[in-house]
Amino acid sequence: MSDGAVLVDLEGVSVRAGAVRILDDVSLTVRAGEAVGIFGSNGAGKTTLLRLIATLQPPQGGRCSVFGADMYSVARYDVRHRIGYVGHTPGLYPELTLLENLAFVADAQGLPTSEALRSLELVGLGGAADRRADHSSHGMQRRTEFARILMTGPELLLLDEPHSALDADAINLVDTLVHRTVDRGGAAVLVSHDRDRMNTLTTRTHEIKNGTLL
Amino acid sequence: MRTDAPSFLAQVMTIVRRDLLRERRSGEVLWVTLPFGAIALLLVPLAIGTDAPTLQRIGPGMFWVIVMLFGVLIAIRQTNAGTQAQRDMVALTGLDPAAIFVGSTTASFMLLLVFETILGIVTIVLYDITPTGWVALPTVLVLAAAGLALLSTLAASIVSTGRSATALVPLLVAPLSVPLLLGATQAWEALRLGRSSLPWVLLMAIVGLLLAVVGVLSARPLQETA
8 A cells, every 4th residue: 555545535425324414524635644633522423423434324425435446336345354453342242251352353364274373362361262262351451453454454443432431451461462453554544532642643633523433 | 376266166166165165064954954954854754644555645745845945044144144244255266256156065965965964764664665666866956955055055145145134035036936846846757657757857957057057157246245
């Protein structure tokens, strides 16, 4: 990915849920090499914006593309494996072990299963690889999600409240993931209600208020 | 980082492995539901007594009704199987939604086939049935399991996001499984009476084929609305 290439391009995008406008006329461009922070209070539309960029939330108005793929076309499916998204709720299967959860993603993406264990070791969970997800703490589940990001190496990293409920080591891990993605020519978008932390980690920040990006 | 996308078959196998592994851990389908199915089959002879001709006549019907209820339970399990976060994670792996549908159906099919086989043996023993049609009967069992697995997976995909998913699934699966049940019971009856079961087998095959086509074609739009 060449430095400065446009990875995310939103123009006048809106998302509604019934009569409620969750995102209103949002415009945002994210280029390769950037780490963009979005901060705002609860219910401001941060998560919806992040899911929209992840191609998981369909837009209902405006122009919207990710990696050049129009979000209204089927082309958006073809770029999904280039996106790494960590929401505030871990997307792990509770009955499976941490290693099995990662091995499933490795399988799905055609990566060697050995990468799953290696990634868990990198986030300090090598010794807990065989522990079931529902027997692991929230912090361990979050680390497993970060291990998934390390394993798949996405070009566009999207993190929703990435620092919440984490210890100091895991917070450093988040920062490393962001720097690593950006240094490799990708981009990161982080949403949080913690403006100070956003300022130290990102190249620019925006505030979102009542669904409008300021 | 991924270089080449896995083949369709490899994607299907990824989903099959995931679903069977989850089932092995939870034991929700086989180890919880199977004993209930066996007990339900046992209760009928206890209730109506050991009148062999009556038991032989109603045995196959009882068997298929319980198999259908099991199909509904599998569908309910599938609707409860995915949280929004899990669905997001799966969508971003880039797996083909059609492969996800085929994989989930295959896993359900395998579980249903095990269920049918074990309950079939229980039915033969308890209801004193002499099985006939050693070629046709397995075909009927396979088609019924495939049809119910397809129907369950499709119904689960349709209602998986609704708040009333658990209530809606039986309402969708029960009426739509009527042609399958009809085909299965009539095919077994035809075998028992020494008549051709081919028309009923064909009915089940056509229903299964239709469900497969609808399931594969609607997999992507359904994933998007989930």
